[in-house]
Amino acid sequence: MTTLVFTHPECRLHDMGRGHPECGARLDAITDHLRATGLDTALTFRDAPLVDLEALKRAHTAGFVSELDAVLLDLETSGDHHAFDPDTIACAHTRRAVQRAAGAAVAATEAVMRGEARTAFCAVRPPGHHATRDTAMGFCFYNNVAVAARHALDELGLQRVAIIDFDVHHGNGTEDIFEGDPQVLMASTFQHPFYPYSGTEDPAANMVNVPLAAGAGSREFREAVREAWLPALDEFAPELVLFSAGFDAHAEDDMAMLRFTDADYAWVTSQMKAVAERHAQGRMVSVLEGGYALSALGRSVVQHMRVLAGLDA
Numbered sequence: 436m437t438t439l440v441f442t443h444p445e446c447r448l449h450d451m452g453r454g455h456p457e458c459g460a461r462l463d464a465i466t467d468h469l470r471a472t473g474l475d476t477a478l479t480f481r482d483a484p485l486v487d488l489e490a491l492k493r494a495h496t497a498g499f500v501s502e503l504d505a506v507l508l509d510l511e512t513s514g515d516h517h518a519f520d521p522d523t524i525a526c527a528h529t530r531r532a533v534q535r536a537a538g539a540a541v542a543a544t545e546a547v548m549r550g551e552a553r554t555a556f557c558a559v560r561p562p563g564h565h566a567t568r569d570t571a572m573g574f575c576f577y578n579n580v581a582v583a584a585r586h587a588l589d590e591l592g593l594q595r596v597a598i599i600d601f602d603v604h605h606g607n608g609t610e611d612i613f614e615g616d617p618q619v620l621m622a623s624t625f626q627h628p629f630y631p632y633s634g635t636e637d638p639a640a641n642m643v644n645v646p647l648a649a650g651a652g653s654r655e656f657r658e659a660v661r662e663a664w665l666p667a668l669d670e671f672a673p674e675l676v677l678f679s680a681g682f683d684a685h686a687e688d689d690m691a692m693l694r695f696t697d698a699d700y701a702w703v704t705s706q707m708k709a710v711a712e713r714h715a716q717g718r719m720v721s722v723l724e725g726g727y728a729l730s731a732l733g734r735s736v737v738q739h740m741r742v743l744a745g746l747d748a
């Protein structure tokens with residue numbers, strides 16, 4: 436069975452200003468590496484659809500979705516920019532990009548649950564895991580993975596969804612949306628102390644947060660997965676595994692100071708694949724989060740996707 440890739444040219448056009456690391460070239464780097472390695476021929480590409488605003492309101496407050504959409508619609512017409520925080524800037528193309536990004540996550544989840552593919556990857560931007568119930572922040576507008584998880588639970592009838600987040604930053608938005616929710620288990624590693632300075636103070640029981648100190652690499656990461664993530668995931672027995680797939684913990688990524696390697700992304704994906712095969716009929720949906728060193732991003736996504744596509748263990 437094939438692996439689906441959801442992406443769209445409109446995700447490239449969202450532009451937060453010259454020199455901003457969360458830029459359209461990130462998607463080019465991923466496409467280039469998929470082509471250069473020949474992995475693209477093993478994948479089925481689909482256009483990311485625009486999300487239904489009702490789907491966003493399952494993860495976010497209705498007021499936040501209406502207000503954000505109104506601001507983005509204004510920018511679409513005026514061509515102006517609006518800064519939600521100093522690093523999170525919307526332009527005329529942002530509305531379409533955020534709707535494609537969340538739409539990809541929902542469509543990928545539906546396709547995998549319908550059995551059209553066992554696994555799917557969403558090569559989309561902007562990322563989502565810092566977006567809380569009612570706040571756009573940290574390069575994120577809508578929380579793509581959270582929207583997909585809520586869709587799986589509320590519309591597709593699942594009872595238990597796992598969210599795996601190995602981005603270098605803690606997914607504070609996803610935690611805000613799901614803390615204390617018995618239908619969601621979030622397993623994450625992140626550099627600490629570091630932006631957004633969350634995830635360590637008295638996390639809820641369904642948040643398996645493993646903070647890593649600056650300089651930590653493969654050994655510490657794999658230990659966290661083996662000792663904290665795997666027992667919790669096996670006890671939880673997810674029916675679907677979602678990834679907040681950020682690649683900014685890579686040693687070559689100077690956004691932060693963790694030292695993950697290309698091989699760590701293949702390894703963690705194969706560990707999660709085993710979990711998905713034990714409990715979730717192998718169903719995995721991965722959504723791009725961070726990753727700013729373009730070559731390392733492209734290579735790491737290839738490692739991740741080779742496992743999703745069943746080409747490696």
Ligand SMILES: [Zn+2]
Pocket residue numbers: 602603604681683724725726
């Ligand atoms: Zn990040």
